[in-house]
Amino acid sequence: MSAHVPSPSASAAAVDAAQPTPPGSTTYRKHSPLSRPNPLWGVAAWAVGLIFAIPVLWMLLTSFHSEVDAATNPPSLLAPLTLDGYRSFFGNANAFPSLINSATASVVSTLLVLALATPAAYALSIRPVKKWSDVLFFLLSTRFLPIVAALLPLYLFAVATGALDQIGLLIALYTTMNLPIAIWMMRSFLAEVPVEMLEAAELDGAGLIRTLRSVVAPVAMPGIAATALICFIFSWQELLLARTLTGVVAGTAPVFLTSFVTSQGLFLAQVCAAAVVVSLPVLAAGFAAQDKLVQGLSLGAVK
Amino acid sequence: MSVDETTARQRTVLQSPAPQQQQRTASRKAGWVRRAPLMPALVFVVIMTQLPFLATIIISFMDWQALRPNERGFAGLGNYAQVFTDAGLRSSVITTIVLTVVVVAVSLVLGLLIALLLDRKFFGRGAVRTLMIAPFLVVPVAAALLWKHAILNPSYGLVNGTLTWVWGLFGARPPQIAWLTEFPLLSIELALIWQWTPFMMLILLAGLQSRPADAFEAAKMDGASPLQAFRYITLPHLRRYIELGATLGAIYIVQNFDAVFTMTSGALGTANLPYTIYQTFFVRQDYGLAAAQGVIVVIGTIVVATFALRSVSSLLKEDS
Numbered sequence A: 001m002s003a004h005v006p007s008p009s010a011s012a013a014a015v016d017a018a019q020p021t022p023p024g025s026t027t028y029r030k031h032s033p034l035s036r037p038n039p040l041w042g043v044a045a046w047a048v049g050l051i052f053a054i055p056v057l058w059m060l061l062t063s064f065h066s067e068v069d070a071a072t073n074p075p076s077l078l079a080p081l082t083l084d085g086y087r088s089f090f091g092n093a094n095a096f097p098s099l100i101n102s103a104t105a106s107v108v109s110t111l112l113v114l115a116l117a118t119p120a121a122y123a124l125s126i127r128p129v130k131k132w133s134d135v136l137f138f139l140l141s142t143r144f145l146p147i148v149a150a151l152l153p154l155y156l157f158a159v160a161t162g163a164l165d166q167i168g169l170l171i172a173l174y175t176t177m178n179l180p181i182a183i184w185m186m187r188s189f190l191a192e193v194p195v196e197m198l199e200a201a202e203l204d205g206a207g208l209i210r211t212l213r214s215v216v217a218p219v220a221m222p223g224i225a226a227t228a229l230i231c232f233i234f235s236w237q238e239l240l241l242a243r244t245l246t247g248v249v250a251g252t253a254p255v256f257l258t259s260f261v262t263s264q265g266l267f268l269a270q271v272c273a274a275a276v277v278v279s280l281p282v283l284a285a286g287f288a289a290q291d292k293l294v295q296g297l298s299l300g301a302v303k
Numbered sequence B: 001m002s003v004d005e006t007t008a009r010q011r012t013v014l015q016s017p018a019p020q021q022q023q024r025t026a027s028r029k030a031g032w033v034r035r036a037p038l039m040p041a042l043v044f045v046v047i048m049t050q051l052p053f054l055a056t057i058i059i060s061f062m063d064w065q066a067l068r069p070n071e072r073g074f075a076g077l078g079n080y081a082q083v084f085t086d087a088g089l090r091s092s093v094i095t096t097i098v099l100t101v102v103v104v105a106v107s108l109v110l111g112l113l114i115a116l117l118l119d120r121k122f123f124g125r126g127a128v129r130t131l132m133i134a135p136f137l138v139v140p141v142a143a144a145l146l147w148k149h150a151i152l153n154p155s156y157g158l159v160n161g162t163l164t165w166v167w168g169l170f171g172a173r174p175p176q177i178a179w180l181t182e183f184p185l186l187s188i189e190l191a192l193i194w195q196w197t198p199f200m201m202l203i204l205l206a207g208l209q210s211r212p213a214d215a216f217e218a219a220k221m222d223g224a225s226p227l228q229a230f231r232y233i234t235l236p237h238l239r240r241y242i243e244l245g246a247t248l249g250a251i252y253i254v255q256n257f258d259a260v261f262t263m264t265s266g267a268l269g270t271a272n273l274p275y276t277i278y279q280t281f282f283v284r285q286d287y288g289l290a291a292a293q294g295v296i297v298v299i300g301t302i303v304v305a306t307f308a309l310r311s312v313s314s315l316l317k318e319d320s
Helices: A010-018 A025-031 A037-063 A084-091 A095-125 A134-145 A145-162 A167-190 A194-205 A206-238 A240-244 A253-260 A270-290 A292-298 B004-013 B018-034 B041-062 B078-085 B087-118 B127-138 B138-149 B157-169 B184-209 B215-219 B226-254 B258-263 B273-282 B286-320
Strands: none
Touching: A010 A084, A010 B004, A025 B087, A037 A270, A037 B087, A037 B127, A037 B138, A037 B184, A084 A095, A084 A270, A084 A292, A084 B018, A095 A134, A095 A167, A095 A206, A095 A253, A134 B041, A145 A167, A145 A240, A145 B041, A145 B273, A167 A240, A167 A292, A167 B041, A167 B078, A167 B157, A194 A206, A206 A253, A206 A292, A206 B157, A240 A253, A240 B004, A253 A270, A253 B078, A253 B138, A253 B258, A270 A292, A270 B041, A270 B127, A270 B138, A292 B127, A292 B184, B041 B286, B078 B087, B087 B127, B087 B184, B087 B226, B087 B273, B127 B184, B138 B157, B138 B184, B138 B258, B138 B273, B184 B226, B215 B226, B226 B286, B258 B273, B273 B286
16 A cells, blocks of 8 residues: 555656646645545445445345345335344254354364464474475365365265264364465465574574564464464355264254255245354454455465 | 374484484484474375375275165276266256356456455545455355345345336336346356455455556556556556466365355256265265266366466465
8 A cells, every 4th residue: 555655755756847747745646646536436446345245234134124024025124123033043942052063163173273283384484394385285285175075985984983963073174174274374474574583583592482482473473363263264164064074963053054045934034144143253253354364365375 | 193103203213323324313303303393284184185085086986875785896987987978967067167267257357346446545445345355254155045035036135126116116017037046057156256256356456556666657657548557567467366366266166065055956057066966975875976076076176276376386486
């Protein structure tokens, strides 16, 4: 952003001299192609943002309507608000346990991922092993393989060992699913620690723990937090594995949502309430990680 | 378990330092010290990802139907022959390609246009950016349910409801479209484009903001029109970001299961490969055939992933 605001430097003055306009940094800014304030662009951007947000806002509004008001055509925007949709969602005996299962699977697998990925990322960036980039690309290639192709052996294994419908199985699989991506993200965040700082710490005789705590952690901490949030999001959203490998006991929130796939009379407000409740943790995590979201999702390739 | 293995191996290296090999042992020890933090993660990934795929390959050569457990045996290439002759599977390959190409292409173009808008300064830019990210953060199953029931439902969905309202203003009879039955694939594409455009926008916006300002200024001074500046400066700079967005998006959308399962349950020609494999394995319970389908998908994915790895690696090299 700051790169687009031209500073009134010597080259800027030269540009001004070339233009038939009175010089001065403020007039120069007006003529800069990137920062010309045209209110129409702002209006257009707001319009696009709102169009993309309409489905989400509609979901939120409908979740607070009564079932009768939710199913009118044309829609009743100004219908009275009620919590009935949320009441019937939480009135379902499977709703709350499925949220607990999702929370368990996502949080525990994220902690495992952090425990495994942090040292691995350290060995791939700060003190790199030989052929570190081969290792990185091998890890990434495992994430690109379609999960659906591993589904059958996983299912047969789960049946044979009695792990079917156990939350522990999902935790192990979500850890596997997120580990390669987490290592990539963390490697990119750890690589931002300046080499000079590490060398200075070494010269000062700081041990490994002290270096990690006072040099690496302060720089890399926001990135590590963002990595954790993104892993949490991926685990929370996962459907295919959960749908195939869990049932009544360990079913997660997305599996519970699939009970709304077929229409059941007047149920739109309840569907929207369920969708809101299940999406809230992901929306919260995503907005919390917003600043590092791009770098994380692009595996550190984009800053 | 893997941690114990690693430390045990380290210890054996430490305990047998033959005097003449002292130097070599020392450097080997240093190598293992460097490798140690990596090993738990690497061993875990190898076991958890390579073994299932190995099992898939083995099962793909077997005649194994869960409903007829006594007839299990070796099938040779029988399952693969079935994969390539099955018309339903061929159509699901085409559906997968169409779905992926349409969603990636449209969300890239929309994402680029929106990124260009958000690259400008205007009041509330941060708020608009936050609004734009929201679709990407709705849980995919919830998003698919939202589109199926609240937006595209023929009798009370938002789209037909809005048509009723607008036509009602003129006292006309509104068109009411049964989106999911008349345009099933388009409906799924709409929902996915809505979710993936923000992803593309975020990557391309980051690309725009890393654009060197001086080249742009120079082009302006030379009298380039905004369109020319975009064509010859911005677009070449964005090329790698576009590649990255396209390949990462393609990898996720090829694997899409949630939207197809939720919105149409694979009916009306919308069954893509992941859904078809799920169906073969979970409903038809033909394990051998499902495994062969899985192997084919893996091979297809490797082709796409090779491009993905290349674009990630080119950005990585540029970085260092």
